[in-house]
Each structure stands twice: as C-alpha cells, then as structure tokens.
Amino acid sequence: MDKNEIYRMLPKVDRLMTEENIQEMISRHGYECVHKAVNSVLGRAREGLARCGSEQEARACIAEIPEQIRRVLEGWERPGLKPVVNGTGIILHTGLGRAPLGESALQAAMKIAGGYSNLEYDLEKGQRGERCLNFEELVCRVTGAEAAMAVNNNAGAVLLALSAVAGGGEVVVSRGELVEIGGGFRIPEIMELGGARLREAGTTNRTRLTDYENAVSGETRAFLKVHTSNYRIVGFTCSVSLGELCKLGRARKIPVIQDLGSGVLVNLEKYGLEHEPTVQEAVAQGADVVCFSGDKLMGGPQAGIIAGRKEYIEKIRRHPLVRALRIDKFTAAALEAVFREYLHPESEEVKIPVLHMLSETEDSLRRKAENMAASLRNAAGIHSADCSPGERERRAEQPGVLAEIAVEPCVSRTGGGSLPMQDIRSYAVTVAPREITAEELGRRLRGKEIPVIGRISGERFFMDVRTVEEKYGGYLSEIFRGGDILRKGGRP
Numbered sequence: 001m002d003k004n005e006i007y008r009m010l011p012k013v014d015r016l017m018t019e020e021n022i023q024e025m026i027s028r029h030g031y032e033c034v035h036k037a038v039n040s041v042l043g044r045a046r047e048g049l050a051r052c053g054s055e056q057e058a059r060a061c062i063a064e065i066p067e068q069i070r071r072v073l074e075g076w077e078r079p080g081l082k083p084v085v086n087g088t089g090i091i092l093h094t095g096l097g098r099a100p101l102g103e104s105a106l107q108a109a110m111k112i113a114g115g116y117s118n119l120e121y122d123l124e125k126g127q128r129g130e131r132c133l134n135f136e137e138l139v140c141r142v143t144g145a146e147a148a149m150a151v152n153n154n155a156g157a158v159l160l161a162l163s164a165v166a167g168g169g170e171v172v173v174s175r176g177e178l179v180e181i182g183g184g185f186r187i188p189e190i191m192e193l194g195g196a197r198l199r200e201a202g203t204t205n206r207t208r209l210t211d212y213e214n215a216v217s218g219e220t221r222a223f224l225k226v227h228t229s230n231y232r233i234v235g236f237t238c239s240v241s242l243g244e245l246c247k248l249g250r251a252r253k254i255p256v257i258q259d260l261g262s263g264v265l266v267n268l269e270k271y272g273l274e275h276e277p278t279v280q281e282a283v284a285q286g287a288d289v290v291c292f293s294g295d296k297l298m299g300g301p302q303a304g305i306i307a308g309r310k311e312y313i314e315k316i317r318r319h320p321l322v323r324a325l326r327i328d329k330f331t332a333a334a335l336e337a338v339f340r341e342y343l344h345p346e347s348e349e350v351k352i353p354v355l356h357m358l359s360e361t362e363d364s365l366r367r368k369a370e371n372m373a374a375s376l377r378n379a380a381g382i383h384s385a386d387c388s389p390g391e392r393e394r395r396a397e398q399p400g401v402l403a404e405i406a407v408e409p410c411v412s413r414t415g416g417g418s419l420p421m422q423d424i425r426s427y428a429v430t431v432a433p434r435e436i437t438a439e440e441l442g443r444r445l446r447g448k449e450i451p452v453i454g455r456i457s458g459e460r461f462f463m464d465v466r467t468v469e470e471k472y473g474g475y476l477s478e479i480f481r482g483g484d485i486l487r488k489g490g491r492p
Helices: 003-008 013-018 020-029 031-049 055-063 065-077 103-113 133-143 154-166 187-193 209-215 242-252 279-284 310-317 321-325 329-341 353-359 362-380 389-396 438-446 470-486
Strands: 090-092 147-151 170-174 180-182 197-201 220-226 256-261 289-293 304-308 403-415 424-433 455-457 460-464
Touching: 003 031, 013 020, 013 031, 020 031, 020 065, 031 055, 031 065, 055 065, 090 353, 103 329, 133 147, 133 279, 133 304, 133 329, 147 154, 147 310, 147 321, 147 329, 154 170, 154 187, 154 220, 154 256, 154 289, 154 304, 154 310, 154 321, 170 187, 170 209, 187 197, 187 220, 197 209, 209 242, 220 242, 242 256, 256 279, 279 289, 279 304, 289 310, 304 310, 362 403, 362 424, 362 470, 403 460, 424 438, 438 455, 438 460, 438 470
Parallel strands: 090 403, 170 197, 170 220, 220 256, 256 289
Antiparallel strands: 147 304, 289 304, 403 424, 424 460, 455 460
C-alpha cells in the first residue's frame, strides 16, 4: 500500500464533524472550538501516517483520531497555570513561582478578592487615599524605616528609586556591583531607563572609599549599593561597607540607595546558614532608600518594597511611574499579612513556608524522606531498599522488581538569586526505574494533573523532601499505586 493510498484513508473534516461522537463534543465545547481541534488532530495524524509502514498501522492511527480530539478539547479546558509538587530542592525556584505563601497571606488575599476594599481609600477622611498606607506602618515597625511603599517587583522598585531620586544626574556605583539580576536585566540598563547616568567607581574586584569620593562630581545625585546576592567575588578583593558609604553620603549630602535584592528580615545564621544582610541592618546603617523583593527570602508575594527616609519615599511616591508599577489588592493584602507575621518572631518559621523550609533539620528531613519512600514502595508493591548499595543493585535485578526506591542525602539550594555559595544538606527520595528510563519517569510525572518536578542524576529520579509540601504525600502514593507509572507500556 503506497503513501497516497494511506493518506486517502484520512477522514475529511466535514465528515468528521457530522459523526455522532464529534456532535456530542460540539454540544459541549461549541462548533468553532471542535472544528479547530479536528484540524489540529488531523494535521498531526497526517504526520503520523507518514511513519506508518502498513495498512494495519495506518488504520490503528486513524482509529485514535476521535479520542485524540477529545483529549485536545479537555486539554484546552484545563487551566494553564496549575500547582506543582516541587521536588527540586530549590526553595525559591523562579520557574515554579518562588516563595509559596503561608496560610495567613492566602486567607488575607482571598478575603479581599471577593469584594470591595479600602485599597486606596482613606476611611477616616472619607476620600481617596494612598494605596500602600494600609501596610506602611507595619513595614516601618518591622524594618525600622521612617516610611515605606511597594511596587510590583524589585526591578521596578530600583528603577523607580533611581528615576525619582537621581533622574537627570549621575549615580555612582562600584564596578563589582554592576550585576545582571536575571532574565537579561542589568543594573546599567535599569539606570538608563530611569534617566540616570552611570558613574563607575573602582574595579571589578577592588573598590575603596576613595574611589567613591573621586567619582563624585557636581552631577552626582546618588550612591547606589547593590547587594550581590546571586554571585560572590572571592580572592583578592576589597569593598566598601554600606555603613562607610552612608557616612560618606551624609558628609557629601548625597543619598544612598541600597538594592538589597533577596529581602531578608531575619538573621539566617540561626538556621546554620551564612549571613545575609537584612533590611533592618541596611536601614540601621543609614541607607536612605532600601529596595528588596517580597517573594524571595521574605516569603511573601511578588513585590518590590521600598523603605527608608520619609523625605525620599515621599519623593518616590509622587513619581509618575508609580501608577505603572503599582501593586494590586491581592498583593497588598498578602504583603500586610506577611509583615504582620514578622511582628511575632517566635512563630515566623512555622507560619512562613520559606523560613520553615530553611530551618528544617536534617533529622526531620531524613524521617520525612524515609516515610515518603516507605509509602511509595508500599503503593508500588516494592520491597524496602534499606540495605547496602550492592544489595540494592542485586534486588533490583530480580524478576518483577519495577524500581529501586531509596533515601539518599542531597543538597538543597535557596534559589531566587540568594545565597549562591550555600549548600544546604537535605535528603531525597530516589526512584531508579527498571523498565523505563529516569527521563521517561520524569516526563510521566510532569504530565500528571498536579505535575511532579524533580531532578535526574545517574538514572535516578530525585525528589528532595525539603521542598515537597506534606499535603502531597498521599497524592504521590496514589501516583505510584500499583506501579503502573513505572512499567514499560504502562499508563502514565
């Protein structure tokens, strides 16, 4: 049977649209939607027929067309944005939405979302007010700043601060702090967009206070200090502390803008992590304007918080860009709730998921991994892998064993451009399938209703339990129940 004869077996669009099962789909999804799905499936079927070597294969391919149309239509109805199980061990995974919100922030956003609110209304005066005033006092209490506001992200906060404080003039910044913050956005470009001119000080690895002094001119409008949260310069280095730069700024009457990036509000050393400069430290050392992210180490929604001296915050608040960068009511509600949690440091690790993940102990993580591995083994009908590596390999070769499911030490990462040099010891549940590859298992897990995202190393699929939320324990067991997901030819 030649290819032309095989292609002629492909049903025409008009005939397909009149079939009873397609008519049922039309009644549910509408004619235009089904017509588009039919065309899409027929196009793929034509490509599939080109690979068919016999009439039998071609007929099998064509018989699947109605089911494929149904799947396409169902796929279009499913939300594109969906929750996932994060087994990567990257706490602030940018691709997976960075910081998960705690219960108080979720409830606050939901409460506001369903109706009207005083988002930008002064209840005392009975007139329109400022958008950020509802949580400004909270931010000031937590950070020690005189005034505060928020925009939609930290890049926007830095852009706005530079434009409002230094627009039309020069901004002095160390060459070692001319960072790229991700996505191709670079500090010099943000500065240019803000209408400020870059004046570099020092060199990439060594900048002294005299370099800042020598860079000052009659056009200088601000010093910019950028916390290099997503990389470190080590070795033969010299840098100027924020406190030293603020002292120079006061002497020269030049404001200091600090881009803190990761937005830490607690001392991470108490969790056994390296020190990360906090917002409170930046304010106490004299920074006039501090910009930081809401959805990184702070553990809140995406936002760029600007805190500092009232004189400069008011100037920033009046800038025309504020309207283009302003936050919505959901973000405002969630931010207020998160900052309120920081007023109670005794419970912040419990109520802010990011801090809970950072503070969880190795013993706790090992127990969590052992329990998860046992649940997955039981669900899949696999014997325990609590034995030596050699014994595990021997058992894995036995007939009928679908996979080796074990617990292994691993390393978590903070992510989100924070603590780049910090290894955080953790534990992972590893799955080494026997009938399929680890890549195929990963693909099947990503295709689930709630996708499971992990990493692959040495033909094993890793799920770092530090970032796997406990509410998904039962869900993961159901995925592995019966072991079908591990079988060659099994239903994914």
